[in-house]
Amino acid sequence: METLLNHITPAQLAGIRADFPILSRTVHQATDGSQGKPLIYLDNGATSQKPRAVIDALAHYYSFQNSNIHRGIHRLSQEITVVYEKARETIQKHLHALHAHEIIFTRGTTDAICLVASSFGKRFITSGDEILITEMEHHSNILPWQQFCEEQGAVLKVVPVTENGALDLIAFGILLGKKTKLFACTHVSNTLGTINPVKELIRLAHANGTAVLIDGAQAVPHMHVDVQDLDADFYCFSAHKTFGPTGVGILYGKEKWLNEMPPYQVGGGTIKTVTFAKTEYADLPLKFEAGTPHIAGGIGLAVALDYINTIGLDAIASHEHALLAYATPQLQAIPGLRIIGTAPGKASVLSFVIDGTHPMDIGTLLDQQGIAVRTGHHCTQPLMARFGIPGTVRASFAFYNTMEEVDKLEQAVRKAVKMLI
Amino acid sequence: MTIAETEREITEEFELFGSDWEGKYEHLIDLGKSLPLIDPNLKTDDKLIKGCQSKVWLHSALEGENVVYRADSDAIITKGIAGLMIRVLSEHTPNEIIDAKLEFIDQIGLKEHLSPTRANGLVSMIKQMKMDALAFKLNAS
Numbered sequence: 001m002e003t004l005l006n007h008i009t010p011a012q013l014a015g016i017r018a019d020f021p022i023l024s025r026t027v028h029q030a031t032d033g034s035q036g037k038p039l040i041y042l043d044n045g046a047t048s049q050k051p052r053a054v055i056d057a058l059a060h061y062y063s064f065q066n067s068n069i070h071r072g073i074h075r076l077s078q079e080i081t082v083v084y085e086k087a088r089e090t091i092q093k094h095l096h097a098l099h100a101h102e103i104i105f106t107r108g109t110t111d112a113i114c115l116v117a118s119s120f121g122k123r124f125i126t127s128g129d130e131i132l133i134t135e136m137e138h139h140s141n142i143l144p145w146q147q148f149c150e151e152q153g154a155v156l157k158v159v160p161v162t163e164n165g166a167l168d169l170i171a172f173g174i175l176l177g178k179k180t181k182l183f184a185c186t187h188v189s190n191t192l193g194t195i196n197p198v199k200e201l202i203r204l205a206h207a208n209g210t211a212v213l214i215d216g217a218q219a220v221p222h223m224h225v226d227v228q229d230l231d232a233d234f235y236c237f238s239a240h241k242t243f244g245p246t247g248v249g250i251l252y253g254k255e256k257w258l259n260e261m262p263p264y265q266v267g268g269g270t271i272k273t274v275t276f277a278k279t280e281y282a283d284l285p286l287k288f289e290a291g292t293p294h295i296a297g298g299i300g301l302a303v304a305l306d307y308i309n310t311i312g313l314d315a316i317a318s319h320e321h322a323l324l325a326y327a328t329p330q331l332q333a334i335p336g337l338r339i340i341g342t343a344p345g346k347a348s349v350l351s352f353v354i355d356g357t358h359p360m361d362i363g364t365l366l367d368q369q370g371i372a373v374r375t376g377h378h379c380t381q382p383l384m385a386r387f388g389i390p391g392t393v394r395a396s397f398a399f400y401n402t403m404e405e406v407d408k409l410e411q412a413v414r415k416a417v418k419m420l421i
Numbered sequence: 422m423t424i425a426e427t428e429r430e431i432t433e434e435f436e437l438f439g440s441d442w443e444g445k446y447e448h449l450i451d452l453g454k455s456l457p458l459i460d461p462n463l464k465t466d467d468k469l470i471k472g473c474q475s476k477v478w479l480h481s482a483l484e485g486e487n488v489v490y491r492a493d494s495d496a497i498i499t500k501g502i503a504g505l506m507i508r509v510l511s512e513h514t515p516n517e518i519i520d521a522k523l524e525f526i527d528q529i530g531l532k533e534h535l536s537p538t539r540a541n542g543l544v545s546m547i548k549q550m551k552m553d554a555l556a557f558k559l560n561a562s
Contacts, residue, residue, distance in 0.1 A: 360499065390495070
């Protein structure tokens, strides 16, 4: 096997960028025929772009492989079932899960969390029990628990965030109580970039008899994740943030939990036998995969993971770290600019506010210059409230971003500020 | 000046900028900055237009036969757009406002702001302005 470098060389970066067709397009072409601006895509936290290999896999599926899995006796169905289950194994290996049947295909991270809240919640959490989350969670990792608690009479507790955007570990220790049945925590904050010490948090939670769900939506695209090493009970992520298709995500769950949990959605594919009196449900993983899944999406995700593994996650992490280290002081030098989220060792997310400007105005003027960033509350309204701000401008980098793009971001922000103030 | 005439005037004003996005947005920012401040008492939550990433307060009043709008926003470009809407629609009768085509938005290249996903509230702003006009009309009849 070819030895992977622990960084991305300039020549390699050019090749990587060429793998992503969208990165060569322009935006804001004027009606008078004048040239548009080259796209600078810095909204990877919202969704990542797709390499040609993934796009081709989707087209290939619909062109030559399309049929329903797990059902047919005919050749196409058998072929695609093998390909789909192979994709599951690729994902299992990528997360270093013990079994392929611990990998459940879902519609995304949100769907995966809803599955656990509904199914694990009903089976293991009762009135008066506590669910612990954190102040930096995405709404997707707040609302399912809030709704569950309202319906079942459980209590939602929240670990606060410190001024630099780290988790308050002392508060975590205090809030983790005898009644805490589940701790749900993001691996990497989508708004702040904070990388939480999830392995330690899981160890402490387990010592307390508390199960742990990790929202890995912002982690899997950027770093090695080993669910056995972390000892996570549940770990979920979305394909579309990991250079794969939209509409598909993964829930990893320990076999011991998944076997004990009732099905979430029921219907086609989840059963062994059905009579009007009683249904016997299928074994893992099919018990949790009601209906025809996003077959092409699951296959596309495996192709995306293969793709990032050819670059290597060490090289990806190193490149993204270099981008962040280069961008941070450049942006900080802009008068009035304040970075929200300065925890040590953070991921490649730069959230900022600028005195006297509204994030949306900055975002609009960056967009006019061809730069795609996210503005607003990033689906973390409680976190915005904690920092007393209406929202931020967020630039989030991926391995295909370049130092030149960081320079252009800095220049574009300066220009926007000059226009606004 | 009729609504259509004001729309035409604004279109001509923006035509000067051609494809110069900077000029266009600087103009919008200037419009935002020059929009008369509204009484802070009018910036209450019930005057807040929902569905905007920025806050937009809209106050509508019937003065004589005409509707008079006042607006503010915490984002300056949004405020500039609000200023344009006020220039076009304010001091017209409810019927004129309800029937306004508002084609200038497309013509001056702000069509992208009309996308509901844009979340800057132009769509909600127009809807609220027309709803208020409709309410005045129904109250009068």
